[in-house]
Amino acid sequence: MNGGRIGKIQASSKHIIMKRKIIMAGILAAGLLLSFAIPRFNLLDQYVQLVIMYIGINIILTLSLNLVNGYMGEFSLGHAGFMSTGAYVSSLLTVKVFSLGAGTLIFPLAVASGGIAAALLGLIVAIPSFRTRGDYLAIVTLAFNVIVKSVLENIDAVGGARGFLGMDKLTTLPWTFFWTAASIWLIRNLIYSNFGRGVLSIREDETAGELMGVNTQQVKVLVFVVSSFFAGVAGALLAHLIQYINPRSFDIIRSTEMLVMVYLGGIGSIAGSIIGAVTYTFLLELLRPLEIWRMVIMPLMLVLLMIFRPRGIMGLREFFWFVPVRDFMITKKFKGAKADAAAERD
Amino acid sequence: MNNKKVLLEVKDLTVSYGGINAVKGISFLVHAGDIVTLLGANGAGKTTTLHSISGITPYKGDILYKGQNLRKVPAHSIVGLGIAQVPEGRGIFGNLTVMENLTISTWQRKDRSNIKTDLEYVFDLFPRLKERIKQPGGTLSGGEQQMLALGRALMSKAELLLLDEPSMGLSPLLSQEIFKMLIRINSAGTTLLLVEQNANLALQIANSGYVLETGMIVLSGTGDELRGNPLIKEAYLG
DSSP, X not given: OOHHHHHHHHHHHHHHHHHHHHHHHHHHHHHHHHHHHHHHHTOSOHHHHHHHHHHHHHHHHHHHHHIIIIISOOXXXXXXXXXXXXXXXXXXXXXXXXXXXXXXXXXXXXHXXXXXXXXXXXXXXXXXXXTSOHHHHHHHHHHXXXXXXXXXXXXXXXXXXXXXXXOOOOOOHHHHHHHHHHHHHHHHHHHTSHHHHHHHHHHHHHHHHHHTTOOHHHHHHHHHXXXXXXXXXXXXXXXXXXXXEOGGGGSXXXXXXXXXXXXXXXXXXXXXXXXXXXXXXXXXXXXXXXGGGHHHHHHHHHHHHHHHOTTOTTTTOOOGGGSOHHHHHHHHHHSHHXXXXXXXXX | OOSSOEEEEEEXXXXXXXXXXXXXXXXXXXXXXXXEEEXXXXXXXXXXXXXXXXXXXOOEEEEEETTEEOTTSOHHHHHHHTEEEEOTTOOOOTTXXXXXXXXXXXXXXXXXXXXXXXXXXXXXXXXXXXXXXXXXXXXXXXXXXXXXXXXXXXXXXXXXXXXXXXXXXXXXXXXXXXXXXXXXXHHTTOEEEXXXXXXXXXXXXXXXXXXXXXXXXXXXXXXXXXXXXXXHIIIIIO
């Protein structure tokens, strides 16, 4: 191969990576700054701020479910169960264990603990569940969701069916921004790693994946655990935003809502997850004046979506910025003419 | 037959699916550097044999690779040991690009830095894949998909390739092209175990072959011997 050309491509690849890093850092810094400034100077009214936080939480949830349903091609129907685990565990920590105002300090720890508790539960569910596939996995996870809800309803220490309250409003705009950005970053890196390629192979053809050397059993369990972790984090954030949780708010309806966001935005796409979560949350608020008619219009839109875009808005496609530079540079390297053109343009 | 090292040894392999014996105690050898073919009609047990070697079908008997018994080795680790299969029907990851297809099979590899060199080797063998590098595997033609399946197996750095009917669904001309590539792959040092229905093509390139019928080996010999065998002529070559 032409050494000079490869040199040029490597240089241009470094160039793009640098440019991207600077812009990404800029976006992150601006976002973080805004998330502090908005509540501090009341740039937006309380309601809009609340909606923004809902969006952040929903992005985390959608990404979490997209990992299992979109990228891995399995079907989980019980993610609200993991969400409730995160919500209850973190709330117990902030209310019962570290009360007396220490909540603010240990809040990140409480959220992470909620995630870890959900991840552990995910591990317990995943090991037996992944002996089954497709429809069966959906049924197992659905059953799990129902079990978690019933168990919570019968534990008096967390209020039983009455619900649990007493949390301070610890979920703020900066924290929501932080956890959302962190989730996007972590899941994006996971997907574009070698491990992530294995996840995709399970969706495409599990047997072929195994024949290509992918430890499919291990990948499935790990992905489920990671996904549960993020669902737990989202649950913890939600609990400390609305300051009241009860088992009913984590039932099958909540799981369905997550599915809707995933399939609306697009399976197997980070950009899709974000678009799905944003669109759904916005629509839900915009259509609020329609009251009960909302429940007619939303499903109707879904039906239309499934007819015209069965894979969702971004199904299996990705926004350029989420694709690692090396992934498209390596293809350029092997495509002579185009690579030269790109190298010259930059 | 020859003094080459034995790479793969199959001893008394028996596979049953719910009480029906698909493979009934077959034994054969694959020497390093050879092309060995398993011939037979539909249902003779060829694919089942390959699946047993790859570890995705439970079996009785023993399969030894470089002297190591593969019984307790999970399928994905078998790939790591150096056995890759090009599955029947190719098993392309349809929604993933050619590049992604090729990189997935490097999952077991520890020598990450050599992957680029191997990519160049694959693209050198199949320039067509290079042109289609960004295209989803599912949009390739049958012949291109077969090339992709071969390239993907090569990317796992296999020493032994198990090929399940590479000529299936391809025109005679394309099949010939694929088989030319198989000779090239073999001369670069990769051992091939080739399952085929197209006995004519397979015996042209094979050092030795075994004929399976309803789960048993009924004939074996060198490629030339089998081609000259009247039984084979009648049953497969026409």
